[in-house]
Amino acid sequence: EKFFDIKCRKTGLKPSAAVIVATVRALKMHGGVERKDLGQENAKAVAEGLVNLKRHVDNVRSFGVPPVVAINRFDGDTAAELKAVEDGCKAAGVPVVLCSHWANGGAGTEDLARKVVELVEGGTADFKPLYPDEASLWDKTETIAKTIYGAAGIAADARVRGQYAQYQEAGFGHFPICMAKTQYSFSTDPTLKGAPEGHEVAVRELRVSAGAEFLVAVCGDVMTMPGLPRVPAAESIRLNDAGEVEGLF
Incomplete structure (x- = not known):
């Protein structure tokens, strides 16, 4: 998708x-x-x-x-x-x-x-995106949830709904939506297998990636990329005086 x-x-x-x-x-x-x-x-x-x-x-x-x-x-x-x-x-x-x-x-x-x-x-392909650019950010998210995930709809609290309204009004409404959720289920519950229907996709945050030109709808308990540890390996990687890389392993 x-x-x-x-x-x-x-x-x-x-x-x-x-x-x-x-x-x-x-x-x-x-x-x-x-x-x-x-x-x-x-x-x-x-x-x-x-x-x-x-x-x-x-x-x-x-x-x-x-x-x-x-x-x-x-x-x-x-x-x-x-x-x-x-x-x-x-x-x-x-x-x-x-x-x-x-x-x-x-x-x-x-x-x-x-x-x-x-x-x-x-030659049977007739590719078309799931939703038009001009659809609202909320409608884009709900279209994905209903069509791809088999959900009854999406849900969001007042804070998240405010984010949708804020980004829509700020001129990001034509951007596509990048869904961030568990890969183990069509729902936001990783233990719900098969092809669940009628569930609700809860959006807990909407983030704008202005450079990439999409918005990330964060759903359920999920960590987004890059998912680094508290002390990333990059902090120990350096060049020594001889120009050799150290700290990779």
Whole structure:
């Protein structure tokens, strides 16, 4: 969403296809399996976790871009689990390719490369951002929450609403929104797996990045980049009298 709504909007890029990378382990987690049990075969959980993958497929399609699912296959994945993913993708009408690039390098993604070329040459892409530049900052945030995250809407206290009004009036209203939230869930609760619907996305702060030309909507309990420790490593890095770098390790 950030690439489509921020980078493509700024640069004029129009993607012809998108690759969604999926793993059996991640789908099992979204199907309710605890981390300690992910090594055990559970095709049923994979099938139940496919709602998460389907949401990602729908999200890519909402931008007018055709997706292909790349299954990042690992040695622990069983035939039944892989079949569950393939069957789910076929039911969703999205092409799916097994990949083994972690083990075989480029040779492990040749089939994926051919499928991407096929999608691109098919010419079905009709890329469009999720919202227009002229939409209000509040409406942009709510559009992302509803369309991408499946939320019922967004919520903010008086202080944050004041930030929205302040930046809108200050001339930043045409900037896109960069959502800062947990990557583990479509909601702001990292423990809520699958494809939750009807939840509320609480915005606790709106920050303007004037140089980058976007606004950051900080949602939930999340640390934004760069996320440095109290004493960053940079404080111990220096050049000695011989012009050599010290303090890297």
